[in-house]
Amino acid sequence: MSRAVLITGGARGIGRAAAARFVAAGDRVAVVARPSPALDATARALGVVALAADLADADACAAVAARAAEALGPIDVLVNNAGVIHRQALTEQPLAEWEDTFAINLRAPFLLAQAVLPAMLERGRGRIINVASIAGTLGTARAVAYCASKWGLIGFTKALSEEVKGRGVIVTALNPGSVDTRMLAGSGFEPDMTPEDVADALHYLSVAPAAIAGAALDLFG
């Protein structure tokens, strides 16, 4: 069955690979990123719907979910993948970077889940998959905002999973280690996985048995 899949941060990296993986499985896909030639190129290359939006803008989140449902039909799978990291020592970190991190990594998943959940509950089915990080299970230097947002996203996942338990909506998180993308470049960490490895795991979470609800799956490569 072809499903309607909304993937944030789908212009490049893990999100782009995930879009390709879901398309290969026969799903209808929309990807969100800020307007750029990369977003348009991804949409053309993969045959997916491009939704240009800045997820740091709270109003844009509900609007983009509505545009996705208009283009694809009711959303079956939401992959909250868009994320940012501002690598900085605590004492040097401007408040704006903390706020930007939390807006994109945690508030956008909250708002997008709020937007798609009612229709999922009404239909008695749906998947919400949050791309957190191994950094949401441990601490990394020069990344207090990023780590805190990802620990928060895992908590969000587990709480929402409990809230919708038994109603057909399965909420999970994926915690990748080091993946070969632009985000990792310059971090000092060597990649252990390709974006395609992570995309396979995201697809798995979209079809995994319902008993996986609430899990935050670590992925080390």
Ligand SMILES: NC(=O)c1ccc[n+]([C@@H]2O[C@H](COP(=O)([O-])OP(=O)(O)OC[C@H]3O[C@@H](n4cnc5c(N)ncnc54)[C@H](OP(=O)(O)O)[C@@H]3O)[C@@H](O)[C@H]2O)c1
């Ligand atoms: N790479 C790793 O080692 C690693 C490890 C663990 C977890 N993760 C997580 O995996 C997810 C994907 O990361 P990646 O490695 O694929 O990074 P990436 O290559 O930097 O891609 C990030 C994606 O998020 C989008 N994005 C960023 N800010 C946005 C905004 N304000 N509005 C809309 N879209 C926005 C970007 O598009 P635009 O910039 O064009 O808007 C891009 O498509 C993130 O949540 C990240 O935290 C990554």
